[in-house]
Amino acid sequence: MDAGRLSAPEVEQILRFQRERGLRFGESGRALGLLTEDDVRFALSLQFDYPYLAPESELSHELVAAFRPQDQTVEQLRSLRSQLMLRWFSIGTGHKGLTIVSPDTREGRSYLAANLAIVFSQMGERTLVVDADMRAPRQHLLFGLGQRSGLSDVLAGRADPLSMIADIPDLKDLAVLPAGTIPPNPQELLGRPAFSTLLEALGETFSVMIIDTPPAGACADAQTVAAHAGAALLVARQGTSSMPRVARLSQRLREFGVSLVGSVLNDT
């Protein structure tokens, strides 16, 4: 009723039917044609405190983990989360930032960063998405934030980090630090010690930080970010990524002292 999906008389009707047939509330609502399967899922997500977005939400539908938590893709994301809990999360302090890297464009870094962050937040971990792709930023679009200041402005010393972080009201425990004003010198900004200091400070507030980056084959930004964060997850896309380029990136990250916690084959 609070969500405007049922009126009081409809609720009465469902309750009566429920008593007569010995059904659950959702089942009787569906049998009467007063509730859709989506309505029932929505209600369950509220009852179990599990963030879930209604189809009319303004956030991007690329956020499958929030729109369709029952999809096979999201099941795989949860399984990735479990592996990361063992291999990365449990390493302890100093490794709260996980950099998502891949050699080329359109391999699924931004998609994975956003959705992986959502599944971590659904577990009740206070999670931050940091958009360190200052060349073609996308996280602000995925999370419906509009153009706004962000990481570049913080690193340039023109903004206070906490005021740049946007909570996503529909997704409890998730916040986003957008890339901000597109600067002429991303590489220099990201290379500043201020970035390490910032990640350390944010680590006090967030238990998981997932960092999106530009293609590592085109510029050194991603390696720089990964070196600051300490840990990286390598993404390759089936039928698109070049294996020698992936292997070279993996080699370079190791040389930079980055702990490579795993790799993901994006097969969609």
Ligand SMILES: Nc1ncnc2c1ncn2[C@@H]1O[C@H](COP(=O)(O)OP(=O)(O)O)[C@@H](O)[C@H]1O
């Ligand atoms: N596993 C996936 N399932 C569905 N769509 C995907 C998947 N991975 C990537 N995409 C889509 O492919 C496009 C490129 O992905 P994106 O994450 O923006 O790439 P990158 O950040 O590596 O350049 C986007 O439209 C994204 O929604």
Ligand SMILES: [Mg+2]
């Ligand atoms: Mg991207």
